[in-house]
Amino acid sequence: MKKIFIIIVLLxxxxxxxxxxxxxxxxxxxxxxxxxxxxxxxxxxxxxxxxGLDLRTGIVGKSVYAPTDGYVCRIKISRSGxxxxxxxxxxxxxxxxxxxxxxxxxxxxxxxxxxxxxxxxFEVDLYLDSNIFPVKKGELIAYSGNSGYSFGPHVHFEIRNxxxxxxxxxxxxxxxxxxxxxIKTIAVYPASDKSYVNNEHRSITIPVSGEYVANEITVxxxxxxxxEAYDYLNYINSRNGxxxxxxxxxxxxxxxxxxxxxxxxxxxxxxxxxxxxxxxxTNMRIQHSxxxxxxxxxxxxxxxxxxxxxxxxxxxxxxxxxxxxxKGNQASVSFRVKSTSEDKDFGIKRDSSVxxxxxxxxxxxxxxxxxxxxxxxxxxxxxFDFKTFGGKKYAPMYKIxxxxxxxxNYYLISISLAGVANSLKEKAVVVRKNFxxxxxxxxxxxxxxxxxIWTRSFGFYSIAVDTxxxxxxxxxxxxxxxxxxxxxxxxxxxxxxxxxxxxxxxxNGQWVIVEYNKKNNEFTYYFDDKAKHGQNKFKxxxxxxxxxxxxxxxxxxxH
Ligand SMILES: [Zn+2]
Numbered sequence: 001m002k003k004i005f006i007i008i009v010l011l012x013x014x015x016x017x018x019x020x021x022x023x024x025x026x027x028x029x030x031x032x033x034x035x036x037x038x039x040x041x042x043x044x045x046x047x048x049x050x051x052g053l054d055l056r057t058g059i060v061g062k063s064v065y066a067p068t069d070g071y072v073c074r075i076k077i078s079r080s081g082x083x084x085x086x087x088x089x090x091x092x093x094x095x096x097x098x099x100x101x102x103x104x105x106x107x108x109x110x111x112x113x114x115x116x117x118x119x120x121x122f123e124v125d126l127y128l129d130s131n132i133f134p135v136k137k138g139e140l141i142a143y144s145g146n147s148g149y150s151f152g153p154h155v156h157f158e159i160r161n162x163x164x165x166x167x168x169x170x171x172x173x174x175x176x177x178x179x180x181x182x183i184k185t186i187a188v189y190p191a192s193d194k195s196y197v198n199n200e201h202r203s204i205t206i207p208v209s210g211e212y213v214a215n216e217i218t219v220x221x222x223x224x225x226x227x228e229a230y231d232y233l234n235y236i237n238s239r240n241g242x243x244x245x246x247x248x249x250x251x252x253x254x255x256x257x258x259x260x261x262x263x264x265x266x267x268x269x270x271x272x273x274x275x276x277x278x279x280x281x282t283n284m285r286i287q288h289s290x291x292x293x294x295x296x297x298x299x300x301x302x303x304x305x306x307x308x309x310x311x312x313x314x315x316x317x318x319x320x321x322x323x324x325x326x327k328g329n330q331a332s333v334s335f336r337v338k339s340t341s342e343d344k345d346f347g348i349k350r351d352s353s354v355x356x357x358x359x360x361x362x363x364x365x366x367x368x369x370x371x372x373x374x375x376x377x378x379x380x381x382x383x384f385d386f387k388t389f390g391g392k393k394y395a396p397m398y399k400i401x402x403x404x405x406x407x408x409n410y411y412l413i414s415i416s417l418a419g420v421a422n423s424l425k426e427k428a429v430v431v432r433k434n435f436x437x438x439x440x441x442x443x444x445x446x447x448x449x450x451x452x453i454w455t456r457s458f459g460f461y462s463i464a465v466d467t468x469x470x471x472x473x474x475x476x477x478x479x480x481x482x483x484x485x486x487x488x489x490x491x492x493x494x495x496x497x498x499x500x501x502x503x504x505x506x507x508n509g510q511w512v513i514v515e516y517n518k519k520n521n522e523f524t525y526y527f528d529d530k531a532k533h534g535q536n537k538f539k540x541x542x543x544x545x546x547x548x549x550x551x552x553x554x555x556x557x558x559h
Pocket of ligand 1: 039050053155156
């Protein structure tokens with residue numbers, strides 16, 4: 001008992017250092033004016049929790065300020081993700097991060113460009129010592145933008161603790177919110193081969209329009225529940241995530257989650273928390289009130305039997321969900337389930353020779369393919385499903401388990417290249433087809449006569465060959481005739497299969513910074529001192545994932 005008490009005290013202390021002590025810190029806002037959240041903390045995104053707040057700016061070029069004293073500790077520029085990003089390390093040990101920027105403050109910008117020229121790379125990830133750019137509370141650091149994977153001007157803003165774990169920034173800033181969340185859907189799931197919902201061994205969803213759901217649901221055996229709910233805020237028309245969920249069965253608290261902080265290390269565990277199949281196949285974002293054995297998320301404040309409830313007693317039970325935003329505005333829904341003792345046989349047969357354990361290493365092989373799951377790849381134990389289909393050009397199509405089952409970590413697939421001519425082996429890629437017949441390509445590593453990839457998806461896998469180089473389409477090439485003065489040159493480039501790996505741009509034979517934005521396939525050279533007045537030569541070399549090369553050359557004119 002004493003031990004437990006000490007652990008609780010320790011946990012409380014850790015937590016208060018993370019969050020509770022922060023209000024007194026009095027951070028200043030990173031932007032002028034009212035903070036408008038077009039996205040909030042831990043919102044359920046595809047394959048990740050949203051790590052911070054999305055601050056809507058309406059336009060690009062707004063000043064971004066340091067919330068408190070510290071220094072620029074990291075600058076990262078990438079073709080996708082956060083685009084132009086900056087990180088500050090603060091004197092209180094926390095880290096703040098800003099993404100989708102247009103550019104950095106002038107002196108920082110110059111320093112970064114020098115580094116890019118030195119390294120001859122557009123994409124850089126630079127860690128800075130404290131003496132290079134110290135910043136004071138409220139000091140300008142950058143300008144807002146729409147770079148990287150952003151579809152509307154905003155700043156992605158994060159606050160992390162000293163272990164680099166994102167904290168809910170709304171503990172630091174007061175954002176007005178008088179609107180309650182809305183519950184959209186409830187869901188009921190069978191949790192064992194023998195349990196059922198409304199006489200069938202499958203989950204159901206019911207739309208919610210008020211505080212009560214009239215349907216009485218029949219349940220038998222091990223069952224868990226799920227909920228889809230969103231929050232709304234004053235001054236902005238945006239559907240955000242909720243802060244807390246409480247599930248009660250017969251007035252007993254079964255599961256309680258709160259979005260105070262999370263760890264990037266466990267970020268992928270979101271796919272175990274949500275209804276992964278419905279997320280993939282519909283727009284529903286249902287949060288399970290069930291914790292899989294290998295789900296390590298911090299959000300669970302309390303759980304009874306991991307959220308699983310056993311129903312065998314022929315009685316009616318009251319189920320209630322209460323959700324809240326961070327300001328305490330609440331919404332609730334109540335419904336009844338009729339528990340039954342009647343057993344049913346659904347004829348489910350399992351082959352125990354392919355029972356894979358989540359806490360062990362698992363291996364599987366068949367002629368032409370071998371699969372390796374390191375320990376803790378899976379969220380829970382499963383009966384592995386595998387089939388081989390013929391008829392493909394370079395290798396069979398392999399069905400590797402079920403694409404609607406989520407994985408926690410990467411596993412290794414090695415597929416034989418015996419069906420690929422020697423001259424083409426270097427151009428071989430692994431392709432995955434999903435339920436919509438969309439193809440995802442993986443560039444692998446050749447090991448002997450096998451091509452190996454690490455992936456976090458199940459589904460249909462085979463081999464394809466990519467012999468086609470990227471295709472370049474000019475967009476904006478300033479010429480002598482075009483008197484409309486332009487300060488940049490732009491082309492688009494796409495690749496059919498393996499995707500664009502790297503590129504290099506040259507002006508009059510000298511390497512220059514060519515920006516690549518993956519979301520619109522644009523390559524842009526903003527004129528700098530490498531372009532002279534008058535006629536210039538531009539050359540762009542673009543490689544795809546298997547090193548097929550396209551060289552694009554053009555003249556351009558600087559007026
Ligand atoms: Zn964001």
